[in-house]
Amino acid sequence: MSTPRSFVDKICPVRAKRERRKEARPGELLAAALDLFVEKGFAATRSEEVAARAGVSKGTLFLYFPSKEELFKAVVIENLGGRFTEWNAEFEAFEGTTADMLRYCMNVWWERVGKTQASGLTKLMMSEGANFPALAEFYREQVVRPGHDLLRRIFQRGIDSGEFAPMDVDHAIYSVVAPMVFLMLWKHSAMVCVDGAAALDPEKYLATQAEVVINGLSVRSGRPTEPGVSSAAPKIEGLS
Amino acid sequence: MSTPRSFVDKICPVRAKRERRKEARPGELLAAALDLFVEKGFAATRSEEVAARAGVSKGTLFLYFPSKEELFKAVVIENLGGRFTEWNAEFEAFEGTTADMLRYCMNVWWERVGKTQASGLTKLMMSEGANFPALAEFYREQVVRPGHDLLRRIFQRGIDSGEFAPMDVDHAIYSVVAPMVFLMLWKHSAMVCVDGAAALDPEKYLATQAEVVINGLSVRSGRPTEPGVSSAAPKIEGLS
Amino acid sequence: MSTPRSFVDKICPVRAKRERRKEARPGELLAAALDLFVEKGFAATRSEEVAARAGVSKGTLFLYFPSKEELFKAVVIENLGGRFTEWNAEFEAFEGTTADMLRYCMNVWWERVGKTQASGLTKLMMSEGANFPALAEFYREQVVRPGHDLLRRIFQRGIDSGEFAPMDVDHAIYSVVAPMVFLMLWKHSAMVCVDGAAALDPEKYLATQAEVVINGLSVRSGRPTEPGVSSAAPKIEGLS
Amino acid sequence: MSTPRSFVDKICPVRAKRERRKEARPGELLAAALDLFVEKGFAATRSEEVAARAGVSKGTLFLYFPSKEELFKAVVIENLGGRFTEWNAEFEAFEGTTADMLRYCMNVWWERVGKTQASGLTKLMMSEGANFPALAEFYREQVVRPGHDLLRRIFQRGIDSGEFAPMDVDHAIYSVVAPMVFLMLWKHSAMVCVDGAAALDPEKYLATQAEVVINGLSVRSGRPTEPGVSSAAPKIEGLS
DNA sequence: AATGAATGAGAGTTCATTCAT
DNA sequence: CATGAATGAACTCTCATTCAT
Structure with missing residues (x-):
């Protein structure tokens, strides 16, 4: 789950230092969050589990994202x-x-x-x-x-x-x-x-x-673009 | 949310007048539960709110349905x-x-x-x-x-x-x-x-x-899978 | 579980009428309560269960005994x-x-x-x-x-x-x-x-x-009341 | 209620200073639980009170013991x-x-x-x-x-x-x-x-x-180990 | 007299969030 | 930066007691 040119990279102040490991943190958290949100829904996903799946502690999650809602927003932006x-x-x-x-x-x-x-x-x-x-x-x-x-x-x-x-x-x-x-x-x-x-x-x-x-x-000229298809044009009547 | 021709009503038909209220309770609770489950989902619906919307107290709900899950099952059966x-x-x-x-x-x-x-x-x-x-x-x-x-x-x-x-x-x-x-x-x-x-x-x-x-x-008389007819049959290709 | 000459009979006003059935009520409740208190303890015995075992409704229990504690007291008196x-x-x-x-x-x-x-x-x-x-x-x-x-x-x-x-x-x-x-x-x-x-x-x-x-x-004269037993008098030393 | 030579202490011996508190927690909780269980019984002891007596909040108790029953089991093991x-x-x-x-x-x-x-x-x-x-x-x-x-x-x-x-x-x-x-x-x-x-x-x-x-x-030889005592051997008749 | 529907305080347990280390 | 111990509000479910019928 690579996170190239992530939106989050731009807002997250933690990124100041160029250290490889730290750089990866938010991305790992976002990936873990995406997985779990999709699997269980927003309410049913526990922040601790997100942190655990990203391999960090609960506290760290809140270091990068001030709340579960902000985490979700970041996931939406990212993806x-x-x-x-x-x-x-x-x-x-x-x-x-x-x-x-x-x-x-x-x-x-x-x-x-x-x-x-x-x-x-x-x-x-x-x-x-x-x-x-x-x-x-x-x-x-x-x-x-x-x-x-x-x-x-x-x-x-x-x-x-x-x-x-x-x-x-x-x-x-x-x-x-x-x-x-x-x-x-x-x-x-x-x-x-x-x-x-x-x-x-x-x-x-x-x-x-x-x-x-x-x-x-499509605009149809005098006759259908292709004979036999025009009349068939399967208009979805309900959707109009 | 009225409860017309309720499933529960069918099991126990008419009763004495003094049981009017009691008689109506399960239906009212089921109606309130349906509303809230649909509005908020299962997990996010609090039992107390179901009770409140049905005009009764928290305890009363559990008098009729032994748990939130059973309440939900009853709603599914009813509806x-x-x-x-x-x-x-x-x-x-x-x-x-x-x-x-x-x-x-x-x-x-x-x-x-x-x-x-x-x-x-x-x-x-x-x-x-x-x-x-x-x-x-x-x-x-x-x-x-x-x-x-x-x-x-x-x-x-x-x-x-x-x-x-x-x-x-x-x-x-x-x-x-x-x-x-x-x-x-x-x-x-x-x-x-x-x-x-x-x-x-x-x-x-x-x-x-x-x-x-x-x-x-449909079985097509003329001759199936022939041009001119097939085109008229808007087959949903993805669904097969 | 007979309740002959019960203490409760004396205080319970319900006894006014000489009707057989009603007369038996408090006794049946006391018997049921005794069973359940002994089986489960005081706190863990539910009043409803006492009533049920006595064959009456929950309300009736409180008609005869103003509270669970009073019920217990009556059981103690009775037994x-x-x-x-x-x-x-x-x-x-x-x-x-x-x-x-x-x-x-x-x-x-x-x-x-x-x-x-x-x-x-x-x-x-x-x-x-x-x-x-x-x-x-x-x-x-x-x-x-x-x-x-x-x-x-x-x-x-x-x-x-x-x-x-x-x-x-x-x-x-x-x-x-x-x-x-x-x-x-x-x-x-x-x-x-x-x-x-x-x-x-x-x-x-x-x-x-x-x-x-x-x-x-026992007062022992020169020798035990019965030879061979006196010396054996197994005094419980701890209890004194 | 001190917790000297606690069972838990034995499993995880000395630690850094900053973990002093955390280290002591389970022991303090177990001691509080022992006190209260003995004083009030299992059912009548409220988890919140155990926590309070150990000087922590309700939630903390469940951080260490997943349920009241498990807490009790731990108390039994410990003691x-x-x-x-x-x-x-x-x-x-x-x-x-x-x-x-x-x-x-x-x-x-x-x-x-x-x-x-x-x-x-x-x-x-x-x-x-x-x-x-x-x-x-x-x-x-x-x-x-x-x-x-x-x-x-x-x-x-x-x-x-x-x-x-x-x-x-x-x-x-x-x-x-x-x-x-x-x-x-x-x-x-x-x-x-x-x-x-x-x-x-x-x-x-x-x-x-x-x-x-x-x-x-005790095996008694031909005659009691000590005359006058043998016959006295205060057999507990009821216990056999 | 008898019922049983209704109540609501209170119990165990969970979890987002905080903060000392 | 990172941790994880600690918190407390919130949720489901129970049960003694009340009261209209």
Whole structure:
């Protein structure tokens, strides 16, 4: 669990000294915290256990993070929020059709978030957000808003370039987010809602949903881009 | 939170007037517990608060339910598990095509569960199931298994009657359950993952998903897997 | 568990009506209470269980006895304290040697107390007396003092008649009480201090102890009352 | 209540100065617990009070002992169970007659147990053992069994060496244990069963009982070891 | 007279957080 | 920097006692 260019590195004063060991501390704590938060939830994770898994004492944890809530926020930044600047830059530089951009976006999300532990944080927020309003607010600011903004820019690019028909962008955002949310839940709660093992191929599922959305949004000339597909355009009626 | 046609009410029907209050207690407690469990989760709900919301004291709660876990089980039975016998009977008696049966099933589910507080229990189990194995097991026995069995019977009926092509029934079950799970999450966690309010019409969404599934399973006369038809069948590729 | 001529009968106003059933109530409650107090101790006996064993409801118990402590006092009176008037009378009327009187006294004690449940009350007071000073005081007044008085009178009679040598009567009392206490403990705590089953014949043990005491107290003329026994007089040195 | 030569002290000998306090904690807690358990019994002793008497807060107690029951077990080990290895060694090395060994054994017991607070634990088990089966079992394993084994070895030595006549060793054990049990009760329950203060000299009492047992068990040659005493051998008839 | 539903103080135990070392 | 002993508020569950019916 490497922590390259971590957001926390920037705020944590402990980093003053260049000593290797000490440098690694916050990262180890964040990694341990991520594991445990995802595994047990926020409330049910004991700070002592986080410290123990990071190989330090309880006191040390509070040396780096003033409270359990701040620890959680740091985990969110490290794994989700702090990456948006990088992602935004990546997408600013993207060349190609907006449809490809959307496909790429969803793939990237799956590779860097959905597939990893980090996706558990979203499930966690859905579960416990109501009990920790400060955390929920923080999460919305750091993750939800930037994520939506990124998608919004993609859709706007499509509209501006004439690739996508004018639309209610907020709804469109949602039709991309919904399958992501579903996949995260499926990953982290399978034990409860499914008996059998893996009945779902996440990458295929995501690709299909991407096509559904793209088809639904694309400007169609007199006739479908490809005959036989146009009529089939599987609009998700509920999502509009 | 009214408690209409409560499971408990059915066991002990009418009584003398002076027992009105006592009679009502379990129902009131179950209703209060449902509210709070759904609102805050299992661990974060304090027994005293359940009692207070039902208008009684802490001790009274434990007069009716020997522990918080038993209270939760009673809530699950009352709102989900205990209704399967009734639902099973209803479906045994169903006349019509299996496709209609499936549509009806999903509608009924939405009306009686998805739309109600009860759907919060599923979200709760997904969130906290791992921390309370005994509850997770109980939930699987009382809700997941019967639910899957019911769906299994529907699909089998379709296969037997020739309406549906032979399939992996377990996968099919999952393609029906997935959108339900998604809707429950959307309902109970909207605050976290969505900015705007209602971007989703659950009934339409569910109807669309129903058609997707039905199309995917139906025996097609013309000639299956042929271009022009296949394209119309919006197969969810990820779900297989 | 008959309750003949109960002390409680005299104070309990409920007895006004001559109805058979009601008449029996307090006695049944006292019997149940005795059983449970002896079995579990005072603190660990729940009032509800007493009521249940007596076949009445919790409320009824408090109708007859204003508190658990009063219930206990009534049990003590019923089984121990209230019998002293009768026993005193019996001993006032005793004709025969004082040695026989003492033997008879110990036998009677064994038959009517030691052997019965009632002996458990003494063990109970030794165990929990310190935690319930009011009960301890009551027990001393109602049981210990009258018991000691009775023994004192016996010894005094022996001294007055010349059968016993002058002695410290309080110590003598103690040498009679000690084996009784020991037997009660042995009966009610055997499970803890003994592995094997019955290694002790209480009646023989008591008879032996009686002889020890009598021998120790008796005036001996030039030679023992009976040759070969006198020298054997197994004085208990520690008890003096 | 000082904790000299504590069992715990033996496991972790000297440490740095700064750990003085921490080092002393378990001993202080055990001492406080012993005091209170003996004074009030197990159930009636509140954990918070144990902590308070040791000068720490409620939470600290549970830092050292995971539950009240474990605390009690530790008290038993510290004061009784843990000393048997030492005692056994002492007796293996004993040189002299078995009669002397038995006398020594009873003296040692009185000095190191009977006279001390520790004897209150036995009284406690007799009172509350039935309500806490796990504790009773532990006590039997740690104290009753090793104690009986030690006595058994003594008697067996006497038989093997020809000092004692063949006997039912289990009964013999009991005749030694009985006066010990009685003395412990007398010590800790005096307030209830005796009016006057010290009517009993425990050491004399114990010495007398020792002679009774030794006389009862000893092999007598053709004629008593000493004329006039043999016939006097004050057999405790009840104990057989 | 009898019930049993209701109460609420109090017990054992947990855990985020502090701070002397 | 790092530790881990110490804290105390908070939580679940118990049970003697009350009182409307």
